[in-house]
Amino acid sequence: MYVTDKLTKPLTEVKYLNADNVDRYRCIMRIFFDNYEKLKYWMYQEEVYDELKQDPYFADYKMEQCQQDLNALTAWKNLTADQDTRKVTSLEEFSNRRFRYQMSEYSVEIERLVLRLENLFIEGASLEPTLLERIRINVGRFPQMVSEPLDAVYTWWTDLNNDFIRLNQNYQDYIRDLNSVRAEEMMRTRAFLGFKDRLIEYLRNFIKGLQRNVGIIEEEIRGLPEETKETVLNKVVQYSMSIPRMDVEMSETLIADNIYGRFQSIYDWFVPENGQENEAGKLFDATNEIIRKITRYAAQISERNALGANRKEEYKKAASIFMACEDVRQAHKMAAMIFGLEKPFHLNVKKERETDSMNTTVYEETPEEIVLKPRIRAYREKSTRSGLRDHGAEKARVREQMLKQIKDDREKAEKLIQNGRIEFSNLPVIEPRVREILLRWLSDAMEDAEYSARTDDGRKFVLDMTRASEKCVVHCEDGNFTMPKISIVFQEDEE
Structure with missing residues (x-):
């Protein structure tokens, strides 16, 4: 400022x-x-x-x-x-x-x-996937602008900024309206059920537009050469300085700061930096959260309606049945049938059911035996005597298996070391067990102030964090995951 x-x-x-x-x-x-x-x-x-x-x-x-x-x-x-x-x-x-x-x-x-x-609540805001598509197309034309004349570059830049401003303002206003007190009150009414499906479909279409375009825009901006960016933005500055203005003195520094600041805003909106979530990711999370909230409110309204749907008619029918009883004794029997016993006794069995089907009756369940014990203070259960068993062979077998597993894991980890380093960005497809070992090493080193630790066999290593701001993909047999571009450097030679 x-x-x-x-x-x-x-x-x-x-x-x-x-x-x-x-x-x-x-x-x-x-x-x-x-x-x-x-x-x-x-x-x-x-x-x-x-x-x-x-x-x-x-x-x-x-x-x-x-x-x-x-x-x-x-x-x-x-x-x-x-x-x-x-x-x-x-x-x-x-x-x-x-x-x-x-x-x-x-x-x-x-x-x-x-x-x-005055027309704020009449015009309202909206989420337009077409704005994302237009921004994607204009960002893709960035390298083309290097050879275009100044007026064409300025027109392209104005269109890009206008679409970005509309997208940013519209999504903020629309999300604010959906999170307002008035919207919360509307979501609790029965009239909202008819509107719910159209609103969810509208939000899902916008999310699809986000998924289709944001990743492409991020790649385009990330891969933009610095020389191309400087050339295009300088053209915009030159054309802005050439526009004649009445009674206004414009500084080239102020215009350049304004234009470069707008480009940085577009960059920050689509590209996450330093582990921080970008604005597009926040919009994606906010839209999904609104869909979950809408679905939750709709389910509550449906349950409320279902509970009180025919309750009045049921009460009338029950009252007519009681009025038809001949005496109080018959009325008591009818009450037990309709409302259940006043003080029923239940036998509770702690066992796993063979099926969770709601159509299965208790008569189809397998019986459970309950052992009744005397309720006297002097009762003691009979203990059966058994000799001591020698588990030495079983322990040796388990120990041998564990040592073999540790040896195999160590050999697999050793194969990943190239020139005393393990580069996560250059790893081949690894097994889940090897991935757990590498991530355990990373966790041990991250807890140390100097990012150093030792392996299970005593080898000292440190983490190379010079390229931690970049991302890499580690391929595993059960899937892939993205992590910072970190390297493990072993230090046996230095010691």
Whole structure:
């Protein structure tokens, strides 16, 4: 950030939005803005007054009040006044100083912002996969821009930035709306069930667009040569400096910082650095979390509806059955059948069931035997005497198997050492057992401040972390995994 006079001075142009006569000031500025959109830039006091009087709200509005309001807006730099001397026919008309008024540039942008705020909940935000596709296409054209003329490069750069800004703002606004209190309340209503499927399908289509395009964009930006980037961005800076601007002095340094900063924002959005998750990954996680939340709320609503679906009719039917009972004894029997026994006794057996089928009855289960023991204090179970068994042969066999396994693992790990190093980026397809050994070595070394440790047979090694910021893929028999590009360096020679 550069602290300049423009940044520290007060903005008097926004005073009309919160002044005492804000209703008059805002209506006058809206009249000027509507005419500005119709390419009518200059207006006279009488024209402003006539438009205000057309609304019943300004039935008591006077011409003197209009003059005062126009003077206040001129003092706040919302309007610029110019004395019209084209139709002056006398000295008296000249001394009365008939002015025409025009909106300032700040006021035009302020009114555009106010209009956007007024329509914030009407326009809404959206997730558009087409923006990702357009960004992917434009990023892919980066090397082509090296040989294009300056105006074509500037147009391409503007399209890329506009699409990126729309994507960034739209996804933030849309995710914010879905996480708002109003959205949470709507998700708990029954009316949400009909809307749920369309919303989930919309979010899943966007996720598919993310999966198709983000990886390609990341590879394109990562593989972009530094010379190509410098050449293209310098062309954009040169064209920006060549655009003539009225009453504005532009510094080449500020323009270059702005353009390079925008490129860095695009880079950070799609490319993860230093183990940090990029913005695209955060968007992917946030969208998946919203889908899970929507599904959870829908399931709760469905369960609530199912529980109370026909409960009223069931109660009526049960009441009619009880009313048909001949006496209280029959009513008790009916209650036991409908609601179950008042104090039932259950036998609980701790055994694994052979099947979890809900259609299987208890009569089809295999019986379980329960041994009943006397409940007296002096009862003792009979103990059976048995001789001591010699497990020496079995222990020797297990020990031999373990030693053989350790020897095999050590030989397999030794085959991976090349010139005293194990490069994870150059490993062949390895077994899961060998992978566990290598990862255990890494874990032991990572716990040490100097990244050093020893193997099971006492060999000392250190980790080479010089290229840890890069990624590599280790191929295993049961799958692949991505890890930092680390090397294990053995130090027997140094010792």
